[in-house]
Amino acid sequence: MGVTTLPPTANPRAVEYVESVLNAVRSKNPGEVEFLQAVQEVLETLTPALAAHPEYQKHKILERLVEPERALMFRVPWVDDHGEVQVNRGFRIEMNSAIGPYKGGLRFHPSVNLSILKFLAFEQVLKNSLTTLPMGGGKGGSDFDPKGKSDAEVMRFCQSFMSELFRHIGSETDVPAGDIGVGGREIGFLFGQYKKLANRFNGVLTGKGMNWGGSLIRPEATGYGCVYFADEMLKTRKETLAGKVCLVSGSGNVSQYTMEKLLEYGAKVVAMSDSNGVIHDPEGINREKLIWVLDLKNGRRGRIKEYAEKFRTARYIPVDPKLDYNPLWTIKADCAFPCATQNEINAKDAATLVMNGCKLVSEGANMPSTLEATKLFLEAKVLYGPAKAANAGGVATSGLEMAQNSMHLAWTREEVDDRLHRIMIEIHRNAHETAERYGVPGNLVFGSNIAGFLKVADAMMDQGVV
């Protein structure tokens, strides 16, 4: 078995079943490193549930769960500002629709490939199940890099991307949203083109603008939810976030609103980053500084380096590709909020965080910790909130946006935030209690994987072999 700590009562038949499925996944998906990592992490934690439900093996639930219902790949040609033709690759992975229409974000980043989108779609299935809302799982995107492109180029790209995607999605079929590189601007261009081609104005995308079907709190939801989840974890030890020194990686959508909510809870955020480097501000990133960051990142689309030029209390540490660790995680802190990207905390980073007294990790990004890092956190009894639980607030609020769209009404900011908060409390309770029930108390990796899985597995059983 791999690196995630198994419960003491691991059942040999269930372990053998998981091993055989993992071997088949490895041989069928060679080179898909991220997908294999995500599948291994999840399947190994499902053994207690598989032991309690032998019928899942009989019905080949795992074999079906790891195979996308549909994987689309398409050409995205567009013309840049110099009149040159550019060609990107577009994807949509429709992973599982057992409990609702496919739902999950679109990522535009040069690193995007089939493996990364399959890992994200696979995680999304269980995450969406945890939210308590009726949403299946999917993910999509392109290797297009919006960085450095003009608004007109981004628009032409989005229009070309949607010219193919529109025939596969729909408010009752597949409802994409944003992710890395896809914010309000991109969702606007994508929605405009969908509406033109489909001749339909409906909730086919979430993360929409407030004047055309969006939900209040959707931009804030992933970050806020990640902090609500951290707060719930701390409550189990009768602690709060007030006065805690926090590290937040990234400086995009999730990071920004994680920081905002942390400030509201009285925590002190001392670091953040982008793909070029890290800033460390020992005096804390207060509300005024955060507003400046929001303008830098969302308005001027600048680099985080500029923070250290503007605020002299901070120092800038540029990325050094020769290092086998991330300098951000060497800063002494009580809590870590990885909110940038996958595998941004390796075993060395995790060991440093633990050694420096870090007591809580709440994952805003998807799969930010490697399997070895996760194991270290669990062994050190760090309060560890895995991504599919801790960052589920984003997709949960997308679900609330879908609900408002289908009822043709809009809830107030307070109402949406209150529903989001209650959903995060419920996700934590469910993961916490499930972990206890299956013999791994306090282990929210097991708890959230099993809780998410049971609902999907039972729905798949109910619906027959499809």
Ligand code: NDP
């Ligand atoms: P954004 O594009 O808004 O921000 C991403 C941030 O992470 C940027 O600061 C970016 O830096 C940094 N980053 C991206 N890739 C890398 C990399 N390879 N190495 C170092 N830094 C990197 O994306 P989001 O905030 O929306 O998403 C962040 C994470 O949260 C992702 O893992 C996403 O899947 C996850 N997530 C997002 C949700 C949402 O609602 N938006 C919902 C649930 C999860 P730079 O600007 O230099 O590229």
